[in-house]
Amino acid sequence: MFLSLYIFLQNHFVNQQRFLILREQKKEIKKFSTIFAIAMLGFLVASLLVSSALEIAGLTDLYYNSGAFSSAIGIFYSVVAVGLPFFIAKKKIG
Numbered sequence: 001m002f003l004s005l006y007i008f009l010q011n012h013f014v015n016q017q018r019f020l021i022l023r024e025q026k027k028e029i030k031k032f033s034t035i036f037a038i039a040m041l042g043f044l045v046a047s048l049l050v051s052s053a054l055e056i057a058g059l060t061d062l063y064y065n066s067g068a069f070s071s072a073i074g075i076f077y078s079v080v081a082v083g084l085p086f087f088i089a090k091k092k093i094g
Helices: 002-057 060-065 067-093
Strands: none
Touching (some): 060 067
């Protein structure tokens, strides 16, 4: 009787430890996915802002006709729309 009680309590303790570990892992996964979802939204917003700024400033013709200007905007877009949101996300994670 005491042996079965001991085994039951030992299994219960092990299961509680596993549950706590899994709960902590779930929190980390949720945090990670939330931060990167926000980074994806940041990418979309930054993309919209860059394209809207070109449209409002009337620079779309220059963008399509000038290779140098198109390359410069491409670099700016890469830094602002791609790099910045994901860099911020990486800083938030660790």
